Amino acid sequence: QKEVEQNSGPLSVPEGAIASLNCTYSDRVSQSFFWYRQYSGKSPELIMSIYSNGDKEDGRFTAQLNKASQYVSLLIRDSQPSDSATYLCAVNLGRGSTLGRLYFGRGTQLTVWP
Amino acid sequence: DVKVTQSSRYLVKRTGEKVFLECVQDMDHENMFWYRQDPGLGLRLIYFSYDVKMKEKGDIPEGYSVSREKKERFSLILESASTNQTSMYLCASSTRTTGGNQPQHFGDGTRLSIL
Numbered sequence: 001q002k003e004v005e006q007n008s009g010p011l012s013v014p015e016g017a018i019a020s021l022n023c024t025y026s027d028r029v030s031q032s033f034f035w036y037r038q039y040s041g042k043s044p045e046l047i048m049s050i051y052s053n054g055d056k057e058d059g060r061f062t063a064q065l066n067k068a069s070q071y072v073s074l075l076i077r078d079s080q081p082s083d084s085a086t087y088l089c090a091v092n093l094g095r096g097s098t099l100g101r102l103y104f105g106r107g108t109q110l111t112v113w114p
Numbered sequence: 115d116v117k118v119t120q121s122s123r124y125l126v127k128r129t130g131e132k133v134f135l136e137c138v139q140d141m142d143h144e145n146m147f148w149y150r151q152d153p154g155l156g157l158r159l160i161y162f163s164y165d166v167k168m169k170e171k172g173d174i175p176e177g178y179s180v181s182r183e184k185k186e187r188f189s190l191i192l193e194s195a196s197t198n199q200t201s202m203y204l205c206a207s208s209t210r211t212t213g214g215n216q217p218q219h220f221g222d223g224t225r226l227s228i229l
Contacts, residue, residue, distance in 0.1 A: 032215040043204055043220040044157075088157070092215035099164045100145035100208050100215055101172075106156035 003027070004091050006105035015114050019076040023089030023105055026070070033065055033072045034102065036088040044088055048074060079112040086110070117141070118221035120205050126227045133192040135224055137205030144210040146188035147218060148172075148180065150201040157204070163188055164210070195228045202226075 003026045013019045021035075032051055036044035050056045050063040050072065062075040072091070076083055089105040121136035139146065147162040149172075159172030161180040169180050177199060181189045188207075192199055202225050206218035 032217075034217045043223045046217045046219065049217055090218070099162065099170060100210060100218075101147075101159070101162060101170075102215060102218055104157045106154075 003093055004089055004103045004105040006087075006089050006108045008106065008108065010109040010111060012111045012113060013079050015079060015081060015112055017079050017112075019079045019083065019110055019112070021074040021076075021087050021089075021108050021110065023072045023074075023091075024070055025072070025089075025091045025093065025103075027091075027093040028067070028070065030067075030070075030091050030093055032092040032102075033063070034090040035061075035063060035072075035074045036090060036104075037083075038086045038088060038107065040085075076110075079110075081112050081114055084111050118205055118207050118219055120203075120221040120224050122224050123222060124225050124227075126229060127192075127195050128229055129195060129197060131192075131195045133195050133226070133228075135190040135192075135203055135205075135226070137188045137190070137207075137221055138186050139188075139207040139219075140186065141207065141209070141219075142185065143207040143219075144185070145208045145218075146182065147206040147208075148178075148188065148190045149204045149206065150174070150199075151204060151223075152201050160190065197228050200226060200228045 035048040038044045048063040064073045086107040090102040117140045148160045163182040179191045205221040208218045
């Protein structure tokens with residue numbers, strides 16, 4: 001059973017639309033959730049962290065966490081072609097968490113077309 | 115800003131060579147990680163370290179070893195390089211907290227080709 005799952009995509013949205021990226025995880029005791037953006041040929045870049053249930057907004061990005069449903073999502077409002085990238089969800093699942101380990105999903109590739 | 119520096123962006127080695135990949139971070143982070151990333155397989159953890167001289171196996175440690183003699187430096191060693199170790203290698207670091215985890219910060223990566 002995969003521990004952190006993302007909708008594999010690819011996801012394609014027009015410029016100006018809302019892009020919705022989803023992630024589910026297997027461990028109820030998880031406490032920390034992160035979204036990374038990775039451009040082709042580059043390394044992952046942290047864009048959002050969320051630790052509590054509810055929404056967290058940062059500019060055009062909103063992270064949503066529902067621990068009861070073991071679900072975290074990332075919304076990108078007013079999507080721009082520069083948002084075209086692969087988005088990785090990362091979670092500190094129970095085992096290994098005290099040593100700083102994160103578990104990553106395989107990523108969702110997003111394309112924003114003009 | 116956190117700075118994680120990997121010694122090479124591109125590296126070409128031959129089968130059977132012993133290969134060293136170096137990673138240095140400047141934020142006094144306790145935790146350091148080595149991943150490889152291959153198309154369709156995502157990020158896979160090779161080894162990580164939560165303190166000087168301490169190491170833990172990740173999901174794919176076979177064929178690799180690591181060294182952490184100083185807090186800021188974490189080295190990945192390919193004991194005898196093979197063609198199936200051709201990949202993008204990513205180093206990351208994070209700080210230790212008592213509750214939850216802090217995010218990991220990545221270096222630029224080393225694209226390693228084994229011929």
